[in-house]
Amino acid sequence: MRIQDKYKAKTKPSSAAGGEGNTNPTPAPVVSIHACVESGDLTGVQRLITQDPSSLNQRSVFLIQTPLHVAAGHNRIDILKFLLEWKGSVTLELEANNVYGETPLHEAAKNGFTDAVATLLQHGANIEARTNNSMTPLHLAVGYALTSGDNSVVKTLYEYKADFSAEDDEGMIPFNYLPSGVENDELRLLCQIVEEPKDYEEECGMKGKMDEFNLELSKIVGLDELKAQLRKWAKGMLLDEKRRAMGVDLGPRKAPHMAFLGNPGTGKTTVARILGKLLCSLGVLSSERVTEVQRSDLVGEFLGQTGPKTRKKIEEAMGGILFVDEAYRLTPTDSGNSIEYGVEALEEIMSVLEDGDLLVIFAGYTEPMRRVFSSNAGFCRRVTHFFQFDDFSCRELAEMAMIKMSERDERSRLFGFRLGSCCGVEAVASVIERKTSEAMRSRMNGGLVDHMLNNARESLDCRLSFEAKGDELLTIKLGDLEAGLDHLVRRLNLDEVKV
Incomplete structure (x- = not known):
């Protein structure tokens, strides 16, 4: 047999592989x-x-x-x-x-x-x-x-x-x-097979509360310096409870009013909820409920409306935490647009800080919040704890995306979907760094991740045909994340033009 004939014999398609004349049989799907x-x-x-x-x-x-x-x-x-x-x-x-x-x-x-x-x-x-x-x-x-x-x-x-x-x-x-x-x-x-000291139940209770607090903090991506500061503060609160149990008179329990400083999307509300659980377990607060308010929830349109409106929100929050978001909007600015109503609301809040069963957290951008500090003579005396929330890095935002895609919350639009094998932490972090500016990440932080993932799902729908089936219907690829961020950038640019 000639060499040419041997070659033809080797390459001739078999009927079992897809029929006579089928030179491109469909490969079986690869399963991991x-x-x-x-x-x-x-x-x-x-x-x-x-x-x-x-x-x-x-x-x-x-x-x-x-x-x-x-x-x-x-x-x-x-x-x-x-x-x-x-x-x-x-x-x-x-x-x-x-x-x-x-x-x-x-x-x-x-x-x-x-x-x-x-x-x-x-x-x-x-x-x-x-x-x-x-x-x-x-x-x-x-x-x-x-x-x-x-x-x-x-x-x-x-x-x-x-x-x-x-x-x-x-x-x-x-x-x-x-x-x-x-x-x-x-x-x-x-x-209990391990022999414990007589006062172990009390110590276990303290350690258990601290461990639960640590566990909740560990679910938050990044913010390492803030977590260390919060752990130090929480441990002091727990040790004070032990001192009281020894009979030491530390005076009445007072809610430690706070200021949370940082950009939007850095986890301020999430940390407030964690603190609510801890303070309720210590008896400092009677409820772990967090009531979130902004300027529009407190300030009335006309003279005489702000006081009653603010007092109503304070009453709703009693027993738990009143979280005042964008608190700097209650203080005077150079524009002078009806700002006295905001000052009235702030004074109403300040008047109840000594009452006991209420913790107030003032939150907002770091620099504008300085106006709040200086607008009321008693602010820094009554608000004793200041916590800085730093912006997330690209890698931390990528880790956040991984966590959100793995939680499988049935209420989420992303329930049932998954990230493709190409979407590792480093790859997603690289896409975020390339497609977004530092100013944009600082402006949105964790909110950027939500928009990216939801837009990526829409990109997946646009990319697929009606013949799609199986895993491809549920797998978000790196290109979908890129398209999701491109869409977000275009929308933000349009919003800025409108402004």
């Missing part, structure tokens, strides 16, 4: 090993690992998880056993850490999967493995038990001799995470 594990497709997992043994420890894009993490976190016991018992050329990473420092055992424990926990321990998983914040699987199992009422994982870890005295970064042992009065006697007995 993580998707196979999550869906419970054992056959698919076996095929992929046999074809490429390195996929045994392949990492996912965002959470840096291995297939073993996914199997443990979704209770895929048959796949879990297959991975643990794999005898191929590649060795399974039993103690692999994801982006949070969690091992597969952490994943199983925090999701309450007793069978997966037991299977991993039977195959030698480290029961005392630590996350980035030094939590053991037992810490996470206690957290799951508190929310679900299911103590089975805690009992399993107890049977495997887990260390109930292990401390995390905050010095908290698993028992510390049990709120006082928790209605789960079995869980409390399990966790």
